[in-house]
Amino acid sequence: MKEILEEHWHHLPETELFEFLKTSPEKGLDSFEVAHRLEQFGPNRITQKKGTSPLVLFLLQFHQPLVYILLAAALITSFLREWVDAGVIFGVVIVNAVIGFIQEAKAVKAIEALSRSLTSAATVVRSGERRQVPAAELVPGDIVLLQSGDKVPADLRLISTRELQIDESTLTGESVPVHKQSGVLTHDTLLADRSNMAYSSTLVTYGVATGTVIATGNQTEIGRINELIASADVLATPLTRKIARFSGLLLYVILGLAAVTFVVGVLRGESWLDMFMAVVALAVGAIPEGLPAAVTITLAIGVSKMAKRNAIIRKLPAVETLGSTTVICSDKTGTLTQNQMTVQEIHAGGELYLVSGSGYEPEGAFSRNGEQVSPEQCQALRECLLAGLLCNDAVLVRADGEWKVEGDPTEAALVVSAGKSGLEREVMTQKLPRRDAIPFESQYQYMATLHGDGERNVVYLKGAIESLLPRCSQALSASGETIRLDVDQCHRRAEEMAGKGLRVLAFARLEPTGGVRQLRHDDVSTGLTFLGLQGMIDPPRDEAIAAVRICQAAGIRVKMITGDHAITAAAIARQIGLNGGGDGAAQPPALNGGELAHLSDAELIVAAERTAVFARVAPEQKLRLVEALQASGQVVAMTGDGVNDAPALRQANIGVAMGITGTEVSKEAADMVLTDDNFSSIEAAVEEGRGVFDNLVKFITWTLPTNLGEGLVILAAVFAGVQLPILPVQILWINMTTAVLLGLMLAFEPKEPGIMQRPPLDPAKPLLTAELGLRIAIVGVLLLAGSFGLFEWQLSAGSSLGKARTCAVNVFVFGELFYLFNCRSLRHSLFSIGMFSNRWLLWGVGLMIILQFLFTYLPAMNMAFHSQPIGLGEWGVIIAASLIIYIVIEVEKWIRRRTKPGTP
Numbered sequence: 080m081k082e083i084l085e086e087h088w089h090h091l092p093e094t095e096l097f098e099f100l101k102t103s104p105e106k107g108l109d110s111f112e113v114a115h116r117l118e119q120f121g122p123n124r125i126t127q128k129k130g131t132s133p134l135v136l137f138l139l140q141f142h143q144p145l146v147y148i149l150l151a152a153a154l155i156t157s158f159l160r161e162w163v164d165a166g167v168i169f170g171v172v173i174v175n176a177v178i179g180f181i182q183e184a185k186a187v188k189a190i191e192a193l194s195r196s197l198t199s200a201a202t203v204v205r206s207g208e209r210r211q212v213p214a215a216e217l218v219p220g221d222i223v224l225l226q227s228g229d230k231v232p233a234d235l236r237l238i239s240t241r242e243l244q245i246d247e248s249t250l251t252g253e254s255v256p257v258h259k260q261s262g263v264l265t266h267d268t269l270l271a272d273r274s275n276m277a278y279s280s281t282l283v284t285y286g287v288a289t290g291t292v293i294a295t296g297n298q299t300e301i302g303r304i305n306e307l308i309a310s311a312d313v314l315a316t317p318l319t320r321k322i323a324r325f326s327g328l329l330l331y332v333i334l335g336l337a338a339v340t341f342v343v344g345v346l347r348g349e350s351w352l353d354m355f356m357a358v359v360a361l362a363v364g365a366i367p368e369g370l371p372a373a374v375t376i377t378l379a380i381g382v383s384k385m386a387k388r389n390a391i392i393r394k395l396p397a398v399e400t401l402g403s404t405t406v407i408c409s410d411k412t413g414t415l416t417q418n419q420m421t422v423q424e425i426h427a428g429g430e431l432y433l434v435s436g437s438g439y440e441p442e443g444a445f446s447r448n449g450e451q452v453s454p455e456q457c458q459a460l461r462e463c464l465l466a467g468l469l470c471n472d473a474v475l476v477r478a479d480g481e482w483k484v485e486g487d488p489t490e491a492a493l494v495v496s497a498g499k500s501g502l503e504r505e506v507m508t509q510k511l512p513r514r515d516a517i518p519f520e521s522q523y524q525y526m527a528t529l530h531g532d533g534e535r536n537v538v539y540l541k542g543a544i545e546s547l548l549p550r551c552s553q554a555l556s557a558s559g560e561t562i563r564l565d566v567d568q569c570h571r572r573a574e575e576m577a578g579k580g581l582r583v584l585a586f587a588r589l590e591p592t593g594g595v596r597q598l599r600h601d602d603v604s605t606g607l608t609f610l611g612l613q614g615m616i617d618p619p620r621d622e623a624i625a626a627v628r629i630c631q632a633a634g635i636r637v638k639m640i641t642g643d644h645a646i647t648a649a650a651i652a653r654q655i656g657l658n659g660g661g662d663g664a665a666q667p668p669a670l671n672g673g674e675l676a677h678l679s680d681a682e683l684i685v686a687a688e689r690t691a692v693f694a695r696v697a698p699e700q701k702l703r704l705v706e707a708l709q710a711s712g713q714v715v716a717m718t719g720d721g722v723n724d725a726p727a728l729r730q731a732n733i734g735v736a737m738g739i740t741g742t743e744v745s746k747e748a749a750d751m752v753l754t755d756d757n758f759s760s761i762e763a764a765v766e767e768g769r770g771v772f773d774n775l776v777k778f779i780t781w782t783l784p785t786n787l788g789e790g791l792v793i794l795a796a797v798f799a800g801v802q803l804p805i806l807p808v809q810i811l812w813i814n815m816t817t818a819v820l821l822g823l824m825l826a827f828e829p830k831e832p833g834i835m836q837r838p839p840l841d842p843a844k845p846l847l848t849a850e851l852g853l854r855i856a857i858v859g860v861l862l863l864a865g866s867f868g869l870f871e872w873q874l875s876a877g878s879s880l881g882k883a884r885t886c887a888v889n890v891f892v893f894g895e896l897f898y899l900f901n902c903r904s905l906r907h908s909l910f911s912i913g914m915f916s917n918r919w920l921l922w923g924v925g926l927m928i929i930l931q932f933l934f935t936y937l938p939a940m941n942m943a944f945h946s947q948p949i950g951l952g953e954w955g956v957i958i959a960a961s962l963i964i965y966i967v968i969e970v971e972k973w974i975r976r977r978t979k980p981g982t983p
């Protein structure tokens with residue numbers, strides 16, 4: 080069918096459209112037809128554009144300065160007919176490329192798999208029922224409902240719309256949202272002007288609509304141009320770029336040094352060949368070639384650890400930034416609280432009613448002044464409950480003996496409270512069918528529905544008290560008469576409820592005169608009758624209370640930014656233990672969105688720092704708050720779920736979206752998505768972020784001394800005019816084996832104790848502090864002294880050159896091996912973090928020792944690497960030298976722990 084109609088969907092009259100697609104807007108498709116079409120058209124998924132081919136990725140591994148140097152060395156050695164050396168160098172280059180390729184491909188795959196795990200859902204009508212299905216299961220003919228915040232899941236022809244606006248920038252590049260409406264367009268309307276179509280992967284920024292699927296997967300417009308983000312080949316973050324720049328700079332320094340060494344050597348009468356080999360050894364030894372790969376791998380491991388703790392990273396740089404987070408701005412409902420609402424109190428007709436029962440079970444009773452009452456006795460109460468039931472889109476379903484909510488829990492609580500009074504939705508919607516609705520949008524803070532037969536109508540409204548009360552001109556009494564509205568009393572009652580931490584919703588009604596068929600905001604701006612208030616509890620999450628405490632101990636301030644009432648928000652904040660200043664400072668009062676609007680930018684900077692609770696905040700104000708906090712140097716993580724939260728999420732250092740309740744728009748804008756919507760997962764991600772950063776620093780502190788030591792050994796030998804203690808192929812051996820078997824294992828190092836008792840990382844602080852620089856220098860010099868000393872001692876004792884060099888190589892390998900245990904913690908001693916807490920590292924060490932024995936004793940290895948067997952006495956000295964390194968560094972750590980706690 081696609082072939083005939085490819086260009087004509089926008090032009091078809093609706094009856095023909097439905098006939099053609101064999102569907103109907105009321106019933107949609109049935110499950111049998113869906114299964115059949117799914118087989119015919121395949122899943123609604125766009126095949127990802129192929130990224131760089133594996134062959135190119137493999138060849139790119141050779142595109143590194145160090146590899147060029149090695150290849151030149153291999154070529155020159157083959158010219159000199161040093162076949163063994165040339166073979167070893169070639170072999171090392173290839174093995175290095177294979178390892179790099181496999182590791183990189185694995186990291187890319189892991190991150191890609193995670194981003195795919197964030198599946199999106201679509202609301203459809205199938206067999207006459209509304210339900211949520213994975214977007215991948217949509218088929219042509221499906222009836223899809225759209226609302227603001229949704230990502231359009233397939234190409235749709237719109238059947239009905241209400242103030243629909245869609246951001247089509249993914250398709251057309253035009254960032255201003257376009258208005259859409261149903262209807263028939265002329266045949267020659269261009270794609271960008273087809274206002275009766277909604278295209279896959281564009282974003283609904285406002286309004287609601289219904290449409291029927293006309294194309295899925297690769298048949299959609301976006302699928303055909305296939306411009307979706309190609310697979311993420313490049314794993315770049317600010318840190319990896321910084322390290323790449325550092326490596327580049329180091330390369331020039333080393334090449335300069337190599338040139339000087341070469342000239343000095345030749346001038347002193349050394350042979351060109353010897354000097355060439357010395358220079359190659361210097362370059363190979365001093366360039367930290369394993370560094371970029373280790374950074375990428377450590378970040379990738381961090382990403383998968385975070386995913387296990389329910390935080391999916393969408394943008395890799397977030398892994399680094401998490402460790403430096405100083406402020407977390409969190410929503411209240413659902414993130415800090417359970418989002419399991421139960422109506423407990425109702426104020427109607429001037430009386431207060433208590434509602435018993437808990438959860439979504441519609442079992443409970445109403446009481447007034449301690450006596451049970453029937454809702455029939457109070458007209459205002461009944462109308463208030465009815466308004467809650469009809470002005471409502473949530474559905475409660477009973478599955479496996481448990482009541483589950485489809486839709487907004489706030490609304491579900493209202494279905495339950497109405498159910499406790501005997502009001503049933505099926506019965507009431509038959510009596511008062513819904514004609515139109517203004518959906519809830521957080522900027523208006525109310526929802527309205529129009530019911531009736533077109534002649535005799537009633538409008539029900541529910542929303543925030545500040546939004547509803549000014550529209551009301553009278554109230555409903557217990558006996559059902561309209562009476563004077565006591566605004567002050569209503570506010571007092573609402574504040575009493577809010578003071579107990581209840582979320583308060585106000586209800587009102589309007590009986591419009593004349594036939595109304597459509598509702599507009601203007602229609603409900605005045606003349607409403609106030610019906611009452613319903614107050615519902617939403618208890619704090621226990622994990623959130625614990626996580627807030629951990630954050631505060633870690634020097635991270637937690638702020639609540641909510642659309643809810645200031646008094647409710649403050650009461651919940653008290654229960655959760657939020658305090659603005661972090662160090663037990665008294666909790667400042669909540670700041671209201673209205674007050675916030677009057678603050679100048681400078682005043683807001685001060686207020687943003689000091690206040691812990693921001694209530695009735697409009698989404699645009701979230702952006703101002705993030706900017707104010709950033710202006711005072713904070714690194715801000717901000718949560719958001721709505722369509723209007725996207726700018727704040729983008730501005731925040733870490734935008735956090737909600738995986739369950741969040742809109743697709745907010746997820747697209749976020750750096751991180753929480754799969755459980757829980758505040759404690761942000762805290763977990765921060766903890767992992769700090770761990771990742773620690774492990775990176777550990778790797779760098781471990782790897783650089785080898786490079787420094789090897790470089791120094793070669794320089795010292797050339798300048799002293801003696802034989803090289805280590806040959807280029809031997810340096811290659813050391814760097815290759817230790818980086819993979821020892822250094823990389825630090826990426827698996829568990830988080831250190833007390834990681835959340837330290838202040839956040841200062842992003843301006845260099846990766847390597849002066850203290851760590853000193854440590855690297857000490858180890859580098861000790862390695863130089865150990866290997867050079869042992870080499871000269873062996874020669875003077877009459878050992879062969881091969882044996883002396885084998886001793887020098889072993890000093891490096893075992894020195895690095897012992898030093899690896901120092902590096903497992905930058906501050907604590909090995910005993911306090913546990914000898915066996917990193918099993919990967921122990922395996923690596925075991926394997927390294929075996930390889931080193933092979934290097935020393937296996938004849939084939941002796942031939943390839945010019946090594947020779949050594950005796951027990953030599954081993955004794957090698958181990959003693961390595962042990963000295965270990966002890967010196969532990970003493971240095973101990974001194975630093977005592978003199979400067981809290982560093983590095």
Ligand code: ATP
Pocket residue numbers: 410411412413487489490519521524525526541542543544582583584585640641642643644
């Ligand atoms: P957050 O998740 O940001 O902590 P919130 O969920 O309380 O806050 P909003 O959803 O913007 O914030 O709700 C703000 C106010 O709007 C609520 O206090 C309530 O009075 C009202 N409200 C919330 N949901 C609805 C709804 N479905 N219909 C009508 N009014 C609503």
